[in-house]
Amino acid sequence: MTLPFAIIAGLTVGSAVAAMSLRNMVHCALSLVLTFAGLAGLYLQLNAEFVGLTQILVYVGAVSILIVFAILLTRSTEPKDEPSTVTPWVGISVAVGAFLTMALAVLASPVGKRIAAPAPEVSVKTLGQKLMTDYVLPLEVMALLLTAAMLGAVIIAMREKEGK
Amino acid sequence: MAELFAKLDALPVTLKHLLLGLLPGATPEWLVAVVSAVLSITPILAVFPLMFALTTVIERKGLGRIQNRIGPNRVGIPLTDIRLFGFGQFIADGIKSLIKEDVVPRAADKVVHFLAPIALLIPVLLTYSVLPFGKNMVPLDLPQTGLLFFFAVGASTELSVFMAGWSSRNKYSLLGAMRAIAQMVSYEIPLILSALTVVMIAGTLSLPGIVESQTELKFGFLYTWHLFTPWGLVGFFLFLTAAAAEANRTPFDLPEAESEIIAGYFTEYSGFKFAIFFLAEYLGLFAMCGLGITLFLGGWLPPVKLAPFTWVPSWCWFLGKLSALIVLFIWLRGTLPRLRTDQLMGFAWKFLLPMTLINLVVAALWHLSANSIPLVARWPLCFAMLAIPYWLLGRGFEAKFTKREYRFAN
Amino acid sequence: MLGTGILKGMVETAKNFAGSYHDPERLTTVEYPEQRIASKENARQFPFLVHDTEDPMKGLRCVACQICEKECPPQCIYIVKSKDKRADYKGQMQFYPATFDIDLSVCMSCQICVEVCPFESIKMDTEFELSNTDRFGGLLVNKHQLAKSNEHYRKIHPTEAAASDAALAVEVAKAQAKAKADVEAKAKAAAEAKTKAEAAAAAGPVGAPASAPAPKPSSPAAAPAA
Numbered sequence: 075m076t077l078p079f080a081i082i083a084g085l086t087v088g089s090a091v092a093a094m095s096l097r098n099m100v101h102c103a104l105s106l107v108l109t110f111a112g113l114a115g116l117y118l119q120l121n122a123e124f125v126g127l128t129q130i131l132v133y134v135g136a137v138s139i140l141i142v143f144a145i146l147l148t149r150s151t152e153p154k155d156e157p158s159t160v161t162p163w164v165g166i167s168v169a170v171g172a173f174l175t176m177a178l179a180v181l182a183s184p185v186g187k188r189i190a191a192p193a194p195e196v197s198v199k200t201l202g203q204k205l206m207t208d209y210v211l212p213l214e215v216m217a218l219l220l221t222a223a224m225l226g227a228v229i230i231a232m233r234e235k236e237g238k
Numbered sequence: 239m240a241e242l243f244a245k246l247d248a249l250p251v252t253l254k255h256l257l258l259g260l261l262p263g264a265t266p267e268w269l270v271a272v273v274s275a276v277l278s279i280t281p282i283l284a285v286f287p288l289m290f291a292l293t294t295v296i297e298r299k300g301l302g303r304i305q306n307r308i309g310p311n312r313v314g315i316p317l318t319d320i321r322l323f324g325f326g327q328f329i330a331d332g333i334k335s336l337i338k339e340d341v342v343p344r345a346a347d348k349v350v351h352f353l354a355p356i357a358l359l360i361p362v363l364l365t366y367s368v369l370p371f372g373k374n375m376v377p378l379d380l381p382q383t384g385l386l387f388f389f390a391v392g393a394s395t396e397l398s399v400f401m402a403g404w405s406s407r408n409k410y411s412l413l414g415a416m417r418a419i420a421q422m423v424s425y426e427i428p429l430i431l432s433a434l435t436v437v438m439i440a441g442t443l444s445l446p447g448i449v450e451s452q453t454e455l456k457f458g459f460l461y462t463w464h465l466f467t468p469w470g471l472v473g474f475f476l477f478l479t480a481a482a483a484e485a486n487r488t489p490f491d492l493p494e495a496e497s498e499i500i501a502g503y504f505t506e507y508s509g510f511k512f513a514i515f516f517l518a519e520y521l522g523l524f525a526m527c528g529l530g531i532t533l534f535l536g537g538w539l540p541p542v543k544l545a546p547f548t549w550v551p552s553w554c555w556f557l558g559k560l561s562a563l564i565v566l567f568i569w570l571r572g573t574l575p576r577l578r579t580d581q582l583m584g585f586a587w588k589f590l591l592p593m594t595l596i597n598l599v600v601a602a603l604w605h606l607s608a609n610s611i612p613l614v615a616r617w618p619l620c621f622a623m624l625a626i627p628y629w630l631l632g633r634g635f636e637a638k639f640t641k642r643e644y645r646f647a648n
Numbered sequence: 649m650l651g652t653g654i655l656k657g658m659v660e661t662a663k664n665f666a667g668s669y670h671d672p673e674r675l676t677t678v679e680y681p682e683q684r685i686a687s688k689e690n691a692r693q694f695p696f697l698v699h700d701t702e703d704p705m706k707g708l709r710c711v712a713c714q715i716c717e718k719e720c721p722p723q724c725i726y727i728v729k730s731k732d733k734r735a736d737y738k739g740q741m742q743f744y745p746a747t748f749d750i751d752l753s754v755c756m757s758c759q760i761c762v763e764v765c766p767f768e769s770i771k772m773d774t775e776f777e778l779s780n781t782d783r784f785g786g787l788l789v790n791k792h793q794l795a796k797s798n799e800h801y802r803k804i805h806p807t808e809a810a811a812s813d814a815a816l817a818v819e820v821a822k823a824q825a826k827a828k829a830d831v832e833a834k835a836k837a838a839a840e841a842k843t844k845a846e847a848a849a850a851a852g853p854v855g856a857p858a859s860a861p862a863p864k865p866s867s868p869a870a871a872p873a874a
């Protein structure tokens with residue numbers, strides 16, 4: 075465990091805990107963004123530049139905005155002073171149980187034993203080539219969906235103006 | 239002679255190696271890396287904020303001239319009559335913002351309010367790390383993801399704007415932040431799509447690689463800047479428009495429209511925090527210009543490979559092009575009025591987005607027909623394919639915006 | 649076509665920019681403390697009190713009628729009437745202002761005081777450098793600071809001053825004519841009384857009512873008053 079990893083992991087876990095426990099919803103959202111950024115840092119540390127930067131672009135840049143807008147548009151951001159009525163112990167025990175199950179499954183699986191094998195150097199080019207050859211159908215379906223959504227947005231915007 | 243110019247060109251790089259060589263032999267590896275990084279960062283931190291400072295004065299002087307007045311021309315060296323044409327102004331402004339009281343509203347969310355300017359300045363400065371300022375002069379070479387890094391880091395400024403606007407507990411701040419986010423999210427799409435054409439043609443996300451892709455020679459002397467292609471010409475102007483909106487420059491400065499919402503998201507900031515917002519805004523603009531230069535204007539390349547042009551060091555070419563673009567933005571600011579919010583959104587979604595999509599298709603056509611159609615026919619063909627949609631889309635806009643009806647005033 | 653308007657505008661601003669270096673039409677600003685443009689005749693900034701004699705305090709035209717004080721929209725004028733009277737420019741006995749203060753920070757330069765003054769005694773000055781380091785006392789301008797000579801008025805507002813002088817001359821001429829007529833009437837009355845007495849003494853009580861028609865005043869003199 076290297077020092078940068080420790081810092082990033084601590085930041086990620088700490089901000090995730092803060093995202094759960096802070097009372098102010100916007101603070102929670104900002105902490106969650108910090109978690110996203112920490113995850114991106116972990117990806118970068120694993121030499122997955124493309125995934126890490128996409129994580130920043132999509133999660134820090136776009137999803138976070140979506141979250142804060144959702145919070146601002148739906149409810150008051152003022153923290154309420156009322157004490158939490160639900161005791162947290164049930165939730166904690168469920169979370170620990172789930173985590174233990176997953177950890178045991180991961181440890182028992184052969185994934186952990188391949189640590190010594192050198193990680194393949196995945197370049198953006200290979201990613202692109204894979205997407206364009208092996209995974210072309212999912213890519214095209216996604217592209218169609220997104221383009222349709224975008225064109226739909228443009229058409230809705232144009233209709234509204236003409237209707238006036 | 240040519241050797242001398244080559245040495246001048248490589249001066250910053252040699253200087254850095256010289257300074258690194260001064261380290262004692264027993265220096266640990268990580269310390270060398272840190273010193274090397276610091277040596278790369280220092281010029282950026284010195285040059286671009288200085289450029290910002292000078293730009294503020296030049297902008298005020300230029301806008302003054304455009305508006306038939308003189309502009310600042312008094313502040314020079316204190317206690318003397320030397321006025322330096324007013325170029326001491328930025329030092330006075332800097333001192334003023336440093337020693338001004340830092341007022342934080344009582345209702346403000348203190349922590350977020352404090353963090354917002356920092357969270358804005360850091361990503362903006364980070365974007366400079368992937369820009370190639372000259373030959374072999376890129377602080378952080380990411381051969382796989384250079385451009386993606388730029389956009390990823392640039393996108394995170396939106397959140398800082400939200401933090402500033404929300405934490406101030408001021409309706410104008412929040413309105414400004416909302417406007418800024420809506421604008422930045424909308425214009426990010428045409429920005430990225432117009433940059434994507436270059437990535438598609440160059441076949442790389444690396445910014446030095448994109449500059450390299452423009453080093454081929456046409457007619458034996460003309461560099462193949464992407465600007466010289468029809469899709470590049472259109473793409474550059476689409477990119478500039480989107481970049482102006484991303485950087486909140488006139489005519490897209492709605493998030494800080496003084497006449498409507500005071501100063502937008504940084505209404506409640508004073509003193510040095512305000513200066514940081516100001517600095518971050520201009521540095522963001524410079525970074526966008528730098529990216530535009532790298533993508534379309536051949537980066538640090540001269541326009542032609544002829545004697546007097548090739549003598550000028552590559553970093554001078556970059557800074558020269560950057561200055562020219564800054565002047566263009568100042569000129570635009572002196573000319574154009576501010577858009578309305580609905581016009582702003584309509585422009586992004588109904589004009590810029592279709593144009594960038596068409597541009598992407600035309601770029602692909604340009605690339606694929608490289609061998610089948612001669613250049614003389616290919617250029618006008620591709621240009622017509624862009625000009626006709628431009629004319630059609632533009633006509634729709636003009637029909638909508640030329641005549642304004644007033645319901646009650648008539 | 650979309651964009652031509654932008655280009656047109658940019659050409660115009662470029663013309664402004666380049667023209668500001670050689671064309672005075674495109675650079676109308678002057679650098680104020682060093683360069684000044686001559687004050688416009690109709691400029692008005694802050695009222696002053698006109699005086700006619702060498703000693704400003706003795707020659708103030710103001711008679712402390714307090715009309716301006718009452719009419720002033722922001723109520724920035726403060727007048728205290730004197731206890732005694734003194735002769736004005738016509739020789740008539742009048743009150744004069746013991747105190748005449750105007751609050752510079754309240755005055756809005758509306759010129760209503762000038763318009764309502766029946767005595768041509770308060771006028772607008774063109775002086776605009778009125779800043780002061782004392783923000784309480786310094787901004788309350790008293791009558792010593794307010795008093796300015798009629799020559800000053802003629803210099804800053806020649807046309808208005810000529811009209812004002814003419815009006816005053818009419819007043820003076822009226823007053824003089826009236827005084828003259830009074831004197832003549834008195835003399836005539838005295839003479840008549842004398843003749844009456846003589847006649848009465850000579851021919852008994854035959855009274856003839858005598859009335860002295862006031863002589864028309866002479867044509868308005870263009871000469872400045874006093």
